[in-house]
Amino acid sequence: MRQWWLLICAPAARARWVDWQSAGAVPDDETAASANTKLLNTLLATSPARTTLFIPNRTFWLAGGVEAIGVAPSLTLQLEGTLRFVPGRKGWPVHYQCDRWHNPLQPPSGKSCVKEAFFIANTSSLTLTSNGTGTLHGGGDAWWGYIQYALHGEDRPRLLSILNVTDVLLERWNFRQSAYWTFTARDVARVEIGECTIDNRVNSADDHGLLNLAAFNTDGFDVAGRDIHIHHSTVWNQDDCFTVQPMGRLGTNARCTENILIEDVNASGLGLTVGAVRPSVDHNCIRNVTFRRVKMHHTFKGIYMKSQYNDDPKATAEITNILYDRVEMDSPTQVPIWIGPAQEADSAHACSLFWPELPFSQCPPPPSSLHWTNITLRDVNIRSPKESPGVVYGNPDQPMKNVVFENVVVSNPGERPWGSQFYKCTGVHGATKGVTSPVPPCFDATRPLDVPNSL
Ligand SMILES: *[C@@H]1O[C@H](CO)[C@@H](O)[C@H](O)[C@H]1NC(C)=O
Ligand SMILES: *[C@@H]1O[C@H](CO)[C@@H](O)[C@H](O)[C@H]1NC(C)=O
Ligand SMILES: *[C@@H]1O[C@H](CO)[C@@H](O)[C@H](O)[C@H]1NC(C)=O
Ligand SMILES: *[C@@H]1O[C@H](CO)[C@@H](O)[C@H](O)[C@H]1NC(C)=O
Ligand SMILES: *[C@@H]1O[C@H](CO)[C@@H](O)[C@H](O)[C@H]1NC(C)=O
Ligand SMILES: *[C@@H]1O[C@H](CO)[C@@H](O)[C@H](O)[C@H]1NC(C)=O
Ligand SMILES: *[C@@H]1O[C@H](CO)[C@@H](O)[C@H](O)[C@H]1NC(C)=O
Numbered sequence: 001m002r003q004w005w006l007l008i009c010a011p012a013a014r015a016r017w018v019d020w021q022s023a024g025a026v027p028d029d030e031t032a033a034s035a036n037t038k039l040l041n042t043l044l045a046t047s048p049a050r051t052t053l054f055i056p057n058r059t060f061w062l063a064g065g066v067e068a069i070g071v072a073p074s075l076t077l078q079l080e081g082t083l084r085f086v087p088g089r090k091g092w093p094v095h096y097q098c099d100r101w102h103n104p105l106q107p108p109s110g111k112s113c114v115k116e117a118f119f120i121a122n123t124s125s126l127t128l129t130s131n132g133t134g135t136l137h138g139g140g141d142a143w144w145g146y147i148q149y150a151l152h153g154e155d156r157p158r159l160l161s162i163l164n165v166t167d168v169l170l171e172r173w174n175f176r177q178s179a180y181w182t183f184t185a186r187d188v189a190r191v192e193i194g195e196c197t198i199d200n201r202v203n204s205a206d207d208h209g210l211l212n213l214a215a216f217n218t219d220g221f222d223v224a225g226r227d228i229h230i231h232h233s234t235v236w237n238q239d240d241c242f243t244v245q246p247m248g249r250l251g252t253n254a255r256c257t258e259n260i261l262i263e264d265v266n267a268s269g270l271g272l273t274v275g276a277v278r279p280s281v282d283h284n285c286i287r288n289v290t291f292r293r294v295k296m297h298h299t300f301k302g303i304y305m306k307s308q309y310n311d312d313p314k315a316t317a318e319i320t321n322i323l324y325d326r327v328e329m330d331s332p333t334q335v336p337i338w339i340g341p342a343q344e345a346d347s348a349h350a351c352s353l354f355w356p357e358l359p360f361s362q363c364p365p366p367p368s369s370l371h372w373t374n375i376t377l378r379d380v381n382i383r384s385p386k387e388s389p390g391v392v393y394g395n396p397d398q399p400m401k402n403v404v405f406e407n408v409v410v411s412n413p414g415e416r417p418w419g420s421q422f423y424k425c426t427g428v429h430g431a432t433k434g435v436t437s438p439v440p441p442c443f444d445a446t447r448p449l450d451v452p453n454s455l
Contacts, residue, residue, distance in 0.1 A: 015050040018043060020060075027058035033086045037063040044068040044075070052076040057133055059084055064157055065093035065115035069122055076127040079134030079173060085117050085157075087142035092157065105161060105186060107154075114157045117179070121163040130172040132195075136160060140177035140200060144215040154217055154346075156180035163187060166253055171195055181219040182237065186245070188225035189253040193233060196221075200237040208269065208300040208333055213238050220269065226254035234266040240304065241267035244274050244289050246317065248282030256285035263292045271296070271304040274322055276342040278308035279315035279369040287318070292325040300333045303377065306342035307366035309349035317370040329382045336385045336410070339375065339403070340393030340424075341366050356417050356424070365427055368398035378406040385410065388418040392440050394427030405443065406433035413438070 024039055026032035040062065043053060049072040057080040064085055068075070086092075095101040098113040103121075106113050117138055120126065138159045159178040162168065168191040175182045175198040182198050185191060200218035202211050220235035224245035235241040242265060247257045262272070272291045277284050296302055303324050307317075329336050341351040341363060351363035366372070372394060382389065389410040394400035410422075418424055423440040430443035 015052065016048060017052045017054065018047070019054045019056065021056050021058070025055075025060055027056075027060055027081070030061045030086060033061040033063040036060055037066060040066055044071055047075060048072050050074040052078055055079045055081050055083065055134075057081045061086060062117075063091070063093065064117050066118040067115075068120045071120075071123050073123055074125040074127075075123065076129065079128070079130045079136075081133065082135040082137055083118075084135075084137040085139045085159075085179075087139035089114070089143065089152070103161075103163065105158065105163065105184060113155055116161045117157040118160045119158075119163070120161070120165060122165070124166045126162075126165055126168045128168075128170045128173055132172045134172060135174040135176060137176045138178040138182075140179045140215060140218065141202070143179035144202065144218075146214055149214075149216050154180065156217070158182070158184050160184070164252055166190055168192070175199070178218050178237075180217050181222055183220065184222045185228075186224045187247065187251045187253050188223070189227055191223065191225065191228045193221060193228075193230040196233045198233075198235040198237055207298040208238060213300075219243055220267070223260065224254070224257050225251075226256075226258050228260045230262045230265065232264050235269060237269040238300075239270045240273040241269040241299075242272050242291070244286055246275070246277045246284035246286045248280050248284050250282045256283075256287050258285075258287040258289075260289040261292075262290070262294075265293075266295045266297070268297050268299040271299060271301040271338075272324065272327070273304045273306065274319060275306040276308045276344075276347070277306070277317050277319055277370060278347075279310045279312070279317040279367055281312060281314045284317040285320075286322070287320045289321070290323045290325065291327065292323070294327045296327065296329040296332065298331055298333065299329060299336075301338055302329045302332050302336035302382065303327065303338070303380070305339045305372075305375070307340070307370050308342055308347050309364070309367050310369070311367075315369055319370065319372045319375070321374045322376070324377045325379060327377075327380045329385070331383065332385045333387075334385075335387050335390055336382045337377070337380075337390030337392070337408075339372075339400070340391045363393075365393060365395040368395045370395075371398065372400035372403075374402045375400065376404045376406065377408050378404075380405075380408045382410040382413075384412045385414055387414040387416055389413050389422045389438060390440070391424045392428050392430060392442070393424055396427045398427075400428045400430070403428050403430040403443075404433060405430070405436045405440065408432070408436045410438065
């Protein structure tokens with residue numbers, strides 16, 4: 001009896017190292033994509049606890065639908081080469097009925113949806129490491145563009161998607177050409193991401209013109225969960241760069257997205273995002289988030305906090321204790337500070353992408369069921385934005401509370417769309433400190449704050 005127990009447990013107790021090329025993976029051959037994917041899925045599914053899977057410094061093609069669900073804990077992927085996904089939709093694996101599939105990131109519809117490129121769920125102690133050459137390449141070029149968007153909308157694979165995983169370390173990986181969201185972590189706890197790069201560009205332009213923006217929805221790091229630290233990383237993309245997404249009370253590892261620190265990063269795209277937060281019956285929530293020491297070169301948006309709409313009377317939400325500290329932007333393309341309703345094409349009652357320039361375009365305020373409290377921008381320096389400095393737009397029935405701009409300086413701002421007002425400013429209890437210029441017109445430098453402010 002005892003010997004039998006030893007046989008079962010001894011291998012699990014020892015760390016195991018597997019070289020994936022020695023195990024049969026074929027490098028530098030696109031026609032090997034399906035066989036490589038099958039092998040990778042088998043190795044992942046059958047690895048005992050504490051396995052290191054080593055991917056050498058070569059290019060290995062994959063076909064999409066790489067999955068590690070419920071794998072044994074303490075898996076390490078040491079990626080020294082490139083895992084490259086075959087381009088385009090043709091032949092990409094799908095779930096025939098999306099709603100039968102337990103991924104809350106994908107739409108609950110009876111229709112088919114593409115599988116994520118690489119999906120990891122239901123495990124713990126996950127290490128994704130590299131010496132610096134490790135690259136995940138999504139072949140995004142083949143999925144992007146206005147025509148593809150018109151035909152398929154957001155039915156595109158996330159490059160690396162992580163769900164219900166705790167204790168994650170991701171370091172020195174490079175993400176290139178994601179077809180859709182690049183890195184997504186949902187319902188996670190204790191995650192560190194360091195020294196990673198994300199680069200989703202159509203061409204080498206040094207800004208975000210119409211051609212590059214056609215790489216729609218190529219979000220950078222999207223995280224929802226608790227105790228998350230992202231540092232020394234760079235994102236250049238055409239949608240939200242570093243994004244903190246809400247969690248409601250039904251989460252497993254987090255019942256609110258909280259304790260998030262994002263520091264020493266560079267970002268250019270749709271910005272440093274909190275949200276979008278849509279009120280929900282389980283109280284969507286984001287609390288205690290700090291972004292600090294961020295450089296934003298030719299970004300499109302910069303500081304971006306956004307709400308979505310829900311008219312369910314039982315739905316509630318909060319955005320609480322958010323700090324942006326030492327953020328530098330040079331020549332942002334659009335409005336550099338946006339705190340208000342999400343400006344997007346595809347959600348109910350959204351703020352129009354053409355607001356306020358296009359006559360009759362709509363931009364309803366955030367829902368009053370969302371509470372915004374304690375939002376601080378400190379030492380924010382914005383040079384020559386092409387448009388007006390910003391939007392601070394709450395619901396007059398439920399104003400944003402304790403919004404503080406301390407040393408927020410916008411030099412040489414564009415004229416449009418708010419001219420000498422500089423900001424769209426309403427539904428806010430705001431105050432300024434230090435040298436803030438220009439002052440959002442509805443802020444009051446002398447107004448007593450709603451709460452004692454020790455920030
Ligand atoms: C990986 O391979 C590339 C191209 O073959 C080479 O330039 C690079 O030095 C290699 N890196 C390492 C760490 O071996
Ligand atoms: C994770 O495990 C739970 C419980 O076994 C299961 O219901 C869920 O479908 C799993 N998640 C995925 C993505 O398979
Ligand atoms: C989360 O993953 C764990 C395994 O790490 C599993 O036991 C649990 O059922 C999963 N929960 C959900 C909601 O998928
Ligand atoms: C990774 O870097 C470490 C430290 O520089 C070195 O010891 C190790 O050999 C490298 N491994 C690979 C696979 O390049
Ligand atoms: C960010 O860009 C600056 C140059 O503006 C550079 O010095 C710094 O190393 C970059 N940081 C990262 C994490 O790449
Ligand atoms: C807020 O988050 C930071 C991590 O960024 C953490 O150190 C701190 O303890 C958190 N504060 C509270 C009140 O939980
Ligand atoms: C807002 O900040 C103040 C001062 O730091 C603090 O006392 C208060 O608890 C915060 N409000 C919330 C809802 O956390």
